Amino acid sequence: MALHRYSFELAKSSADFKGYFTLRQAIFCEEQGLFDQDDGDTIDGVAYPIVALDHEAPHEDRVVGVVRIYEKSPRLWYGGRLGVHPDYRRVGRIGKGLIHKAVTTANTWGCDRFLATVQEQNVRFFQRLHWDSLEEIVLCDRPHHLMEADLNHYPPGSEVRPVLPWEVQQVS
Structure with a gap:
């Protein structure tokens, strides 16, 4: 089977984790100014990071x-901290692929409801992907919507849920 240019997967390697946190910091701190120096929080200790990979880019990028x-x-x-590198936003499939991987993975692991807080400018994009807005809220002084995915459009897959938290897996 030929390798596709883009893949969407749980972060597994140290390079994936480094790229994951570097891109988050670039988007949410530097570009959007939602956080000062670091967008990390306690949820990172229990969250499963998912990355979109460009297999034609240099390994570090x-x-x-x-x-x-x-x-x-x-x-x-819940899903959160969804972001796409500015050079890839025009591709149009990176955000959609990340959302699909996030919701189908959670659905595989026994999800009955999948929610996310979505910045107002992205609500229509999510609605096109079978999400409903439940309420308007304000986070980081910006308008967001609490949204819910229609799980009928995100069937379970075969992704095995890691047993250990992701921080422990990095050590291997």
């Missing part, structure tokens, strides 16, 4: 999109 998923309570999952 191959992470071109990011998102994280976490189980807030049994069977209730």
Whole structure:
């Protein structure tokens, strides 16, 4: 089977983790100014990072999109920190691929509801991908919507849920 240019997968290597956090910092701190120096929080300790990889890019630049998923309570999952490198936003499939991988992975792991807080300018994009807006909220002084994915459009896959938190897996 030929390798496709882009793939969407759980971060596994140290290079994937480094690219994941570097891109998050560039988007949410430097570009958008939502956070001062670092967008990390306690959720990173329980979240599963997902990366979009460009297999034609130099190895150190191959992470071109990011998102994280976490189980807030049994069977209730959230996605967050979705971002795409500015050079890849015009591609149009990176964000869609990350959303699909995030929701199908959570659905595989026993999700009954998948929610996300979405910046207002991205609400229509999510609605086209079978998400509903539940309410308007303000986060980091900016308008967002709490949105829910229609799980019928995101069937479970075969992704095995890692047993250990991602920080421990990096050591191997």
